Amino acid sequence: MTEWILFVVLSVIAIGSAVMMLVGRNPVHCALWLVLTFFCVAGFFLTLGAPFLAAVQIIVYTGAIMILFLFVVMLVNPEREGEPAVPASHRRAGLTLAAVLLVVMVGAITTRSGLGAIPTEPGGVTLRQVGTALLTEWMLPFELTSVLLLVAMIGAIVLARRRIE
Amino acid sequence: MEYVVMAAKAVVVFALVSGSMPFIVWAERKVMADAQARIGPNRVGPFGILQSFADALKLIFKEDVVPTGIDKRIFYLAPILSIIPALITFAVVPYGGPDLKLFGYPVGYVADLKDVGILYVFAVTTLGVYGIVLAGWASNNKYSLMGALRSSAQMISYEILLGLSIMGVVIGSGSLSLVEIVQAQATPYFGVIPGIWLFAQPLGFLIFLIASLAEANRVPFDLPEAESELVAGFHTEYSSFKFAMFFMAEYINLLTLSGVITTLFLGGWLGPGVDRFPILGVLYFSVKTVALVYFFIWLRATLPRLRYDQLMRFAWKVMLPAALINIFITAYWVAR
């Protein structure tokens, strides 16, 4: 029962703040609404018995990624420069992509059998299980992800490096 | 009942942590004065020990200046975001062992988060950055913004070191729980040397110490509020109680980080006779933590401030490789 109450409260806050993030005009405010959404997602992980994921969610998303977002927003300060007009073709393309993504997501979720089933493990997922799963069953995707991040990092360095004549 | 005990513990720890803050400020002023052949506060109360309370009272009753052109909501939110993480970190720091029981309930720590433990500390300290960044941005002031940008760059860089440097301890202890990390330090090396991680992980300890100085914005890493260039950094525009909140957050962070270092590297509540009298653990923990706070103050009296590029270069080109080497050595030693 408590879990359901928590779930409902968290969902309302998460969706509400996500909407606020979308409709907000001030980029810093939007970033903060997104932070609130991340917190709610961390809360979902907690109610699902995955405290490790909740902690990682906060460390990685709110602690690192959103801080960098804020960093950039503050440096660039886009609100002063006025909003560039978005061409109608871009809007159409964006809407189409969003619709496709929605269809794919809904399809993926509904075709999986696990929908609606909350925690499988009685005591929640332990750190040991997460670690074992990452380094045995999901070894390849895990390593691929780290390579992807590495490539992104090197790419950023190459782009940012001053050209040496 | 369990929740009542938990709440009671939380209230007591909260009160002690925030209540100790005036005394840390007083101690800092006294020790700095000693190092500079001055006397320090000596007017309010015996040895001036009530000076901080007088200052707090003064700050609260001062005019609360709210500049024009600020982002009001975030301006008000920032000090709160700054002080809450400082206060809630202590929830997972064990100040007494699991044997310390009152009416059958373990009271040695507020909560022992088994699989999260130290990650909780990191998650909460990362939130502290928000207070500073938002304060700097909302103030609509160049100095504040510069301070905020510096601090976010600094804190993100050093958080990585904070995380990497304790990996050795985590690998060695085989747990993220702070209670279990302390328990892993109970067996002495060769039967005589205390089994604390300080001796097995000297490099990790050093990196963690330096990174926590940077994380707490202490000298020599107090660039976000470098008075000589940035007026007061991110809290330039803050006055009265809102300034007091930033000030409190800073000192509570100092205490919390000392507590975390004590737990991770100095054996937490462990000490002679703790097995028979668990209450001694609280004493040992306090003594170690206070000694660390004293050390931080002593450092402040000694070192000048680093330059910004030195700070970043030091983090990424010296400390990061050192932390990685530390992890590899520890992993090899454990897997052997």
Add this chain to the structure above:
Amino acid sequence: MLKDIKDAVEQSLAIFRGLGVTLRHILRERRVTTQYPEQRPPQAFRYRGIHQLRLDENGKELCVGCNLCGLVCPAECIYVEGAETDNPEEERVTHYERFARVYILNSARCLYCGFCVEACPTDALAMTPQYELGEYHRRDCIYDKEDLIKNYLRWKDQAGYGIEWCHPEKLPEWTGHAEPLTPPSHAAPAIGEHRQ
């Protein structure tokens, strides 16, 4: 590479040397602080504090209202109105016909250079060692003749600029030297000489 390592080690050791320096100071008892209202820093015997208008041994004013002090004052903070009287000597405030009807000194404008003291032909004007001159109102910074005489009565036994050549016998006590200092060449003649 080897040099880098050597530098790094040396610089790290420097931190500990620095810690040693501060620790030495922490352990040492030496304190340089003067606990101000209770303890006071030593003052020079020619200290230039707020002014005083001196009286002679008979309680008569020495100032004759010549306004030389007002003329020499770079900050123009002294205003003097001299006057003459035909009263018999017992009823006069000075020993002469001339006296200062008004004597006003603005301590907020004064820069405490002491020129006025040097200019005074009768050694009436001198300075006290008083430096606590804070006031809540500007009007309290205006000293009239009475105030300046009160200053004399309060500080008359203490050293101050302009006093040393009036009391050469006290110089050894103030300076710590047995031999009295030679008075400055521009000093006015002694009080007795004037009256004749």
